Amino acid sequence: MNRPVKSKHIPRATIRRLATYIQVLEGLAQEGVEVISSNPLAEACDVNGSQVRKDLAYFGEFGIRGVGYQVKPLIDSIKESLGVDREWRIALVGVGNLGKALLNHTEFRQRGFNIVAIFDCDPFKIGEIVHGLEVHCTKDMRMMVDEMNIEVGMITTPPERAQRASQHLVDAGITSILNFASSRIKTPEHVQVEYVDFFHQFYTLAFNASQGLNR
Amino acid sequence: MNRPVKSKHIPRATIRRLATYIQVLEGLAQEGVEVISSNPLAEACDVNGSQVRKDLAYFGEFGIRGVGYQVKPLIDSIKESLGVDREWRIALVGVGNLGKALLNHTEFRQRGFNIVAIFDCDPFKIGEIVHGLEVHCTKDMRMMVDEMNIEVGMITTPPERAQRASQHLVDAGITSILNFASSRIKTPEHVQVEYVDFFHQFYTLAFNASQGLNR
């Protein structure tokens, strides 16, 4: 816990937006922009200017009055505040289509999310090498999580096997899970689960299009 | 616009939850559950019981007082309300790792989201067959969108090419875009964009874990 958070509770929505700010700021940095003020940054992120200032103020005072924010230092500050200024070691469970796809997605590692071990319960898959990693049996998980300092679990099984996968992860001592399977899972209170489900956004599009929102 | 929405504005959050309800209800249906009341359904979705009742009430009266909701009819009603009770035809732009991965993800088609045409601007990829579809040049997009009744665009390019991809889609008359690239895009007002970004959830996990939320 490096940077002590200024105030108690930080809205979940703020965390989501910080991820967007990083995205946009990194784009600006690449274009050579060195300083930006809250309003243009806000516009690029489709939010309100005060929102940006308030979100950042939860973590400290990063701006210069009358000037704005320095892009590069701001990126670093946000990353530090979020705790993404370091490597996070990840175990992936479920080496099917989706799992393999995500293993090939190079952006994970670039951003510090490093898949270091992969598991499956299918005996035909165990031992196979995928993207440079050997597929291990789920019963080796406890040992490997411990030995390899793994902190995060990623579930990419079919929906009906997600619950069991999460059980394995929890038993291995994992307390942060990212669930890519399209089903809900039950875990003890101290375990945090985040869901990644493309269909939520598909459904939103479909609904709005059906309602004639965009015509 | 089949089912006229009962009240004017429906919270965005409600739409997201409806997607979750479908997920959970389909699981229940598969287990043979025929009727469920709001509280157990709510618990399975990690929300409050009144929330479920209120969300559903936006679209009509689907329940039986003193009994609950019939699972299968409820699924159909929600799907109809969302506009996902039919096929949506999709163009995918960017046949790289991520694009290929999503083409292999069979759940899309199962849920009515059917990728029917794929595009790339790389001359070496054009003509290649991926998952049964020929890669077309982006300049053919306008014609194909029209001919094939495509309504939705999916962007799976690298971040720096997402803006150009969206321009092609908009020029072809697409008004609903799902952006899987990790960059923001600018579109005319009448075009609706939804972002799918895994890193939002990763960052949330990392932040909460760093704050010692789960220990």
Added chain:
DNA sequence: TGCTGTGAAGTGCTTCACAGCG
């Protein structure tokens, strides 16, 4: 002077609590 940081006001979603129906 210009833009940040922030109390105060505003808005919209969530939860409560219960009338009303099956």
Added chain:
DNA sequence: CGCTGTGAAGCACTTCACAGCA
């Protein structure tokens, strides 16, 4: 009698508006 559907209350996030600093 139990559970839905819903007005009213509560709460949290967003936006406003401006004091205060560079």
